Amino acid sequence: MNNKKTPLDQFEDAFIDSVLNMSESELDEELREMELDPEAAITRTKAAIAQGIIKANKANFARTRSQLADAKARLASSSKLGDRSGAVARFEKLKTGDPDLSNRMMMAARKGKGLSENDVEAILEDLDDLEKLEKGDDGK
Template identity: 25%
Template sequence: MVIVSGAGRPTPPINRLADELVADIMAMSDAELLAEVEAEGLNVEDEADRIRAIISTATARSGKSRLQAARAEIDRVAGTGRGQVHRLPLRDRAAVLARFANDDTKLKSRLTMAARNGEGITEKEMDDILADLRELGAIDEDGNPI
């Protein structure tokens, strides 16, 4: 068993020692391992519970770390699809939408319907429409028509 330290890099001595210790433990039979634990004056059940807790904690940390990495990747990918337009001030984003609303009757109707109900389009709806326009290639990252 080898602990990976990186491509082409030598394994630090402490990692080689840990590898050897793990290999020795893994090579032991259950009876040998139990005898070793008892010889150390330790309670087998307590040690088993302690090791299970260590493994459980490490598994949970690893899972959280992988989840955070996945969320970061989703945010990164989502951000690249939206470009910079979602970072523009609200009035500038509204101006980009207004330009397209004048040429797109369906969009104009949607915006007008929202105004008639006394509710303006929400900022999230605006960002979603702008993201769609960006993905369709209708606008660039800054909201300019392409």
């Protein structure tokens, strides 16, 4: 990477420094000499800064949204593409080992109306995650 500044970059830096180092009265005088209203210049400058902040925030939001979508896709693909036989077997073992477990899960999940397909899928995903943790596989 080339860190050397061109003469134009050096001029720009010097110009910015000179403006930043001016007192308020010097800056007002400079603007009036250029036939500009200092208050209008301040208003336009604040508006430009606000627009820049909005633009940067929108870009950050879009990048974050994209990262979230990527993370969700990775999680969904890792849990749905994996072999569920171990999780299913574990779930069945849990149900048969405790005859009241099935009833308690139904009561908790649906107030006595039974487990839905989504409920079972969520339980299987949880069991699959537990199995991965036990094996030391964090999915990465």
